[in-house]
Amino acid sequence: MRKKVTHHVPRTTFTMTEEFDIQCESCGTIYSHLEDVCPYCGEPQPLGLAHERSAMTPDSAYPDYAPAENPYYDQQPYAAYPADVAYTDDEFLPDELEGQYGGYETDAGYEPGYEAYPTDYAETGYYPEDEPYPDEETFPEYGGYDQASPAEFEDETYLEEDTQPRRFTKRRTLLGCLGILLCIGLMYGSIGIFAAYRGLQEQVSEKQIEAQDHFERGQEHLTNNSLDLAIAEFEMALSLNPALLEAREALREARRLAQAKPTPTSETRSAAAASIIEKAETEIEEKKWLEAAETLAQIRDLDPNFQAERVSELLYTANFELGQQLTTPDNIDEALAAFERALAERPDDPEATVEQAKAALYVQGKAAVDTDKARAIKAFDQLYREDAEYLDVETQLLQAYEAYGDELAEQEAWCLAETQYLEASDLKPSSSLKVKADASSEKCAEVTLAEADSSASQVTPKATAAVGNGSTAGGVAAAPRLTPTVAAANNAAPAASGGSGSIYYSAFNPNEARWEILAVPASGGTARVVALNGTMPAVSPDGRWLVYHSELIDAEGFHRLDLTTGEDARITQFQRHILPRWGSDSSRFLLVAQEPGTGRWQVQLGFVDGKSDPLILRDGRTPDWSATGLIAYQGTDAVGNNPGIYVVPFDGGEATRLTTHESDRSPDFSPDGSQLAYMSTKDGNWNIYTISTAGSAPRQITNSPGQDGLPAWSPDGSKIAYVSDAGGGWAIYTVDAAGGTPFKVTAWDGVNLPDWLMAQIWWAR
Numbered sequence: 001m002r003k004k005v006t007h008h009v010p011r012t013t014f015t016m017t018e019e020f021d022i023q024c025e026s027c028g029t030i031y032s033h034l035e036d037v038c039p040y041c042g043e044p045q046p047l048g049l050a051h052e053r054s055a056m057t058p059d060s061a062y063p064d065y066a067p068a069e070n071p072y073y074d075q076q077p078y079a080a081y082p083a084d085v086a087y088t089d090d091e092f093l094p095d096e097l098e099g100q101y102g103g104y105e106t107d108a109g110y111e112p113g114y115e116a117y118p119t120d121y122a123e124t125g126y127y128p129e130d131e132p133y134p135d136e137e138t139f140p141e142y143g144g145y146d147q148a149s150p151a152e153f154e155d156e157t158y159l160e161e162d163t164q165p166r167r168f169t170k171r172r173t174l175l176g177c178l179g180i181l182l183c184i185g186l187m188y189g190s191i192g193i194f195a196a197y198r199g200l201q202e203q204v205s206e207k208q209i210e211a212q213d214h215f216e217r218g219q220e221h222l223t224n225n226s227l228d229l230a231i232a233e234f235e236m237a238l239s240l241n242p243a244l245l246e247a248r249e250a251l252r253e254a255r256r257l258a259q260a261k262p263t264p265t266s267e268t269r270s271a272a273a274a275s276i277i278e279k280a281e282t283e284i285e286e287k288k289w290l291e292a293a294e295t296l297a298q299i300r301d302l303d304p305n306f307q308a309e310r311v312s313e314l315l316y317t318a319n320f321e322l323g324q325q326l327t328t329p330d331n332i333d334e335a336l337a338a339f340e341r342a343l344a345e346r347p348d349d350p351e352a353t354v355e356q357a358k359a360a361l362y363v364q365g366k367a368a369v370d371t372d373k374a375r376a377i378k379a380f381d382q383l384y385r386e387d388a389e390y391l392d393v394e395t396q397l398l399q400a401y402e403a404y405g406d407e408l409a410e411q412e413a414w415c416l417a418e419t420q421y422l423e424a425s426d427l428k429p430s431s432s433l434k435v436k437a438d439a440s441s442e443k444c445a446e447v448t449l450a451e452a453d454s455s456a457s458q459v460t461p462k463a464t465a466a467v468g469n470g471s472t473a474g475g476v477a478a479a480p481r482l483t484p485t486v487a488a489a490n491n492a493a494p495a496a497s498g499g500s501g502s503i504y505y506s507a508f509n510p511n512e513a514r515w516e517i518l519a520v521p522a523s524g525g526t527a528r529v530v531a532l533n534g535t536m537p538a539v540s541p542d543g544r545w546l547v548y549h550s551e552l553i554d555a556e557g558f559h560r561l562d563l564t565t566g567e568d569a570r571i572t573q574f575q576r577h578i579l580p581r582w583g584s585d586s587s588r589f590l591l592v593a594q595e596p597g598t599g600r601w602q603v604q605l606g607f608v609d610g611k612s613d614p615l616i617l618r619d620g621r622t623p624d625w626s627a628t629g630l631i632a633y634q635g636t637d638a639v640g641n642n643p644g645i646y647v648v649p650f651d652g653g654e655a656t657r658l659t660t661h662e663s664d665r666s667p668d669f670s671p672d673g674s675q676l677a678y679m680s681t682k683d684g685n686w687n688i689y690t691i692s693t694a695g696s697a698p699r700q701i702t703n704s705p706g707q708d709g710l711p712a713w714s715p716d717g718s719k720i721a722y723v724s725d726a727g728g729g730w731a732i733y734t735v736d737a738a739g740g741t742p743f744k745v746t747a748w749d750g751v752n753l754p755d756w757l758m759a760q761i762w763w764a765r
Contacts, residue, residue, distance in 0.1 A: 211241035218250060227258040232272045232302075236279070273299045273306040280314060289322035293341070312640075316345035320352055327359065329391055332366070335359050343662070347636040347643045348601045348621060350594070357663065357681070358383055358390055364684060365396060373404035378685045378705055385707065385725065398427045405436060414443035499523065499719045499734050503712070504530065504537040504546070504762040507749040515551045520746045522714065522721070522734060522763065527746060531561050531568070535753075536579055539563075539764035540586040541627075545608055547571075547580040547589060558591070560608055571610030579760055580606065583625030583650070590623045590631065603633050618648070618655075622666045625650065628673035630693065632658070634665040645678055647693060658691060659698065665757070666710055669693075670717045675737070677701070677711035677720050688722050690737065701739045709756070712763045713737075721763050723748050723756070732761060 023030050026043040037044055218233030234251035237244055276299050283292035296315045299306055323338035339356035346352065365379035380397035383390055405420030418440035425433045499522040509516050517534045520527035530537070533555075534548035546561040550570070557572035558580060574593065581590040591606045591614060601621035604614040620633030629650045636643050637655075643662040648655040661682040668677045677690050680698075686709045688701040702708040706726030713720055719734045724742070730750035733742040750756040 207240045208244075211237040211244050211247070214240065215244060215247045215250070218247070218254070222250065222254055222257075226271070227254050228272045229275065230254045231258065232275060273303045276302070277307065277311065277314075280318075284314060284318060287321070289318050289325055292318040293322055293338075312345045316342050316349070316352075319345070320349075320355075323352075323355060323359070327355070327391070332359055332362050332391070336363055343643070345640065347640050347662070348619065348634075349599060350601075358387060360681075361386075362391065362393065362396075365393075365400070369396075369400060369403070373400055373407060374705075375684060376400045377404060381705070382685045382707055394427060398424050401427070402433065402436075405440070409436070409440060412443075414440045414447055418444050499714045499716075499721075501715050501763055501765045503721050503732060503745060504539060504764060505732060505746075505748060506535040506537065506548075506759070508752040517546070517548055519764075520732075522719075522745060524743075524745055530563075531559075534559065536760050537762050538580040538582055538589065538760070539762055540582050540589075540608070541584060542586040543765055545586060547582075547606075547608065549578055549580070558606065560610065569610060571608065572606060572614060577604075577606070577614065578758065579622060581624050583629075584627040590617075590625045592621045592623055603631065620646070624667045624669050624676075626669035626673035626693070627671065630669070630673060632667035632669065632676055634667070645676070647676075656695075658693070658695065659689075666760075668711045668713055668720075670713050670737075671715060672717060675713075675717075677713060679709040679711060679722075688720060688735075690720075699739075701735060701737075702742070704742075708733075710759060710761055712761050714763050715765045721745070721761060723750060723759075723761065725750065730756075 221230035401424035408417035421437035620635035704726035
């Protein structure tokens, strides 16, 4: 800020700033260069400079003062002073004027009564005191100049520069904040990068140290001529640090010596395997599943008999956990392979079986999306029904339905296209699907009416084939939404017969919040409640006993209901006892239970009187007992390989592998024991098959787009009952034992079951 300084000259007073700012009397403009006239208003100025002279304005407070004629101004209010007089003693004179003005040597031109200052202050010692600043009363014509408001000035640029402070704008504030945030981000980013770098360095350093330890142990083994151990240690060192040249050279030397040496003994291989298994156990503890699986595979290659059970258990754990880790849409193929390796070690493990089946369905669906959309729908639909939260199966199924609908629409198969769009809308409605479904529905109606107007002989065979086959051209059922023409053809066809006897099944009663066992005529009709709080019914061959699994918490295990008297009794004590299966004897039955601790499935023998605990017969699950004394079960060979359905005499003997697919399960003998019905996914989704117990090629009985399972022979051996969701909801169907058109008996509750694959139905007389 500029500071005003008052300069005093004899008989003349004027105001200036340190930068020689001069204020015009007429307009108030401030300028910083001496001028004869104001550069803005043109008025003469009290203080001006000519080419070789200057003038200063006398105070108007001295009216008697007669100024000399001033050749520079029109008016005569000023007194001109000689330019050659120097103001040598004026301490307030600006630097650029210094030396241009002489001192006041005479008092010529002063009014009477004024005394000139001494010329030599050093001689007299007299220094005049500063004159007080004249007030406005004495000099009224100069009053108010120092308090001039900014509005009186015309130079607005000067006011903005000298009077208005700089302020922070929003833009500057925002840029400042962004700069601070950027600095903070860079700081933390640098810290993170540095930490990651340090972490990597530490990991590399640890691996290098571990590699060096293995190398040194290998050198010791090499010195002791333990070549196998040395080779194993050198290989381990190189796997940790491939740049360890000493280990590479030592490994080459050890292998050369090993080639020249006879085959190592079993003790040597066992010692090497013991060293490797320690590493595998450490990797499992650190949850390095892939590394552990690879390490354990080395043990199998080195010595297959080394701690076989322990290695098998570790291999199952490593591969199962690896499969869980890899279960993502991008790595599902690797996950499936890992689950299959786990099942190879433990074929009857329920968790691995379920996860392998889910991964297999997902892989099948993904593989068929572009080539066979109907098959993709089958796979994704089955997976969605088993686990709707599995990865993105809902999205995959929705997209498959819509894509198949688009393909059928291009082929002008409008009715089938409409079905696909409606199925997709059931999963997740959208406006685009509704538009496609409505358009297909209109086209379908037009085609149907056109066909109705044509010859019936041309229409009926086509419609009958479509319904009798039970599937569309691509294998996706259109039965839930029949057109009038197709429905008429179906009604014209002979109705399938359900058979005789009663089918026992379980259903959840939501009103009573309990499970109930019901019996329905095989020919269809009204079901009746037989037992409360039970599932998995099985009726004895003589028709007297109903054995079922109790769902009461305080009465777990199997119960026996006397169908003639209604007496109910508990005959086993454990909830894990499931799936009772009768043979030809009404006093004993088979059951299956999962062994606590190991999780192994075991086939056991139970007693209807409940006086003895069940007896363990062998490993396996989902068994059945024929009238001829054979036991069929889902299992493997003695070493855990070759899964499928096996048959073995009840009295003992060698088990025979009857089927070869790992999914084959739920066998059910025909009444005469010559045939075996079972369920399998070997063709994509669950279907019913039959096979001769003497050995033959399997025969496929059902081929619906849904899930068909839990077969049960009729008492006369002419039909097979099963459950299916092919019609849009779970139901019990019957079909001829040789195959044919299914007959719907009644609805079945497959939704509230924890696992429909572990349920059962029973056909009794």
